[in-house]
Amino acid sequence: MIGFILKRLLQAVFVVIAVSLIVAVAIRMTGDPAHMISQGATGITEADLARIREGLGLNEPFIIQYLNSLKGLVTWSFGNSFVGGTPVNLLISKALPATLLLAFTSLLASIIISIPLGITSAVSKGRWSDQLIRISSLIGLSFPNFWLATMLVLLFGVTLKWLPPSGMSGIESFIMPTLTMGVILTATNVRLVRTTMLETLNSQYVMVARAKGLSENAVLYKHALRNCAIPLITYFGLQFGGLLGGIVVIERVFNWPGMGTLAFDAVSARDYPVLQAVIMILSLMIVLVNLIVDIAYGLIDPRIRKE
């Protein structure tokens, strides 16, 4: 088991290093930040530029700068924003909870909806309710997330005026973003629940539970669902990356003060310290979630460790 954890840990470290290297190289290729900072100012001399570079640590060799950025990830310090000079970690500590909270509510909503729907679909396989659930999940999968978000704003925000059309302010502002991500996640998850459930329903212990005369609900929710839980948790964990990517996009529609909004503002202002921090932190989150899921899976199911 220790060997398995070490191996997964090593893979995770490799991924973090690779991602941060890609981001660091990419951002370096964008040009000299000293020119960007001094843009618009008059009478900038070469000496001023050199001083700005030194202030940003840009006169160090690339490898030192890169190691510094890795160190920043551990010590949670990412320098200052080019715009206004705010420490980047202050911006992150406001934006990250907003994004993660939304990820959590979306995942929760989709799990609550997709488990009963997926089970219904599996139990009534081939009948009309199964067909209906399958077709609706295909439609849900086909929605562009940002357009679904726009349509919800149009319906509930603009026309009916039931919900605040944008921003994060209280519980009701969570409803539309959660619904947007929830619909799209549920579309995938219903199919996952259905497939794993169909496999489980064919197994002998379900037959035994039925033969004992347990009620159908007890068979489905106590015996079958519990055995589906392990593969389902893995799938839900693997979705985390896509979920964060989706949230980054719809934050734009809802003016949600999260990591996506931070990243887009950073792109248009060429605020590279912020951009680099956002991308590295989100990737780190995804790697960590996958690592935890992997290790948990290995702990529960010994067969995985031998792979």
Add this chain to the structure above:
Amino acid sequence: MASILNSSSLRRFMSLEFILGAVLLVVIVGAVVFSGWLFVDPSKISLSARLVPPLQNPAHLLGTDALGRDILARVANGGWISLQVGVISVVGSVVFGVGMGLVAGYYRGIWDVIVMRFADVQLALPFILLAITFVAILGGSLTNTIILLIVSQWVQYARLVRASVLSLREREFVLSAKAIGVADRHIILRHLLPNLLGPVIVLITLNVANNILLESSLTFLGLGVDPTIPSWGGMLAEGRTYLQTAWWISVVPGMAILLTVLGLNLIGDWLRDALDPAGRTNR
């Protein structure tokens, strides 16, 4: 191809999924391809007919935008971008990904390590974040969007092909071909590749759908195709400004994306059943 068209698949051929998907795709692709003949000039500005709602003016069936341009014509014309991006990016990913997957699965060793580690990195870096970084450097354009999609999607094909090859290379027909001294190139092209076609075709269909979604969200965010060219994502971005007053600008292009992607997903789903008789019981 004989196995694809066996009798039970033929019976499924006329399933609801297939008919619905095929009708959607034929209508949409037809409208896009013949948009030049079917509809008016998509960039013709007419300030006397600004923000006309749908179904009110027979000359503008789906209404007009803030500059009086016909929405139907713009949607049909804008579909070019989506179809182009969807098809070209997938062709690129297939060529590169299937090639890498075959090499990784058949020869193992260093190629295998490279492909699998790439897959790990790709899983941790969502496309949209990768896109933000690269668009910040290179700027957004049609070509850059396609390159980005290929860079981020080829790994899926490589992983799928690698996994299939790993099990296929232990099968009798490959082992006996090897035993009688058939060249590797011949084994890969003649024995492995035909057996991979089914799952790769399914992935292609779903991938075209997904890439159309990704391109439209990039363009919507201002990171994709040039906003002056009509495209579905670009029209949706314009529509945001008029959400309060002219809902149709945002509704029509979104419906176009939804129906195109739905058509592809229906066909992909149907293909998955039709090409994989073994998996049918579980789906």
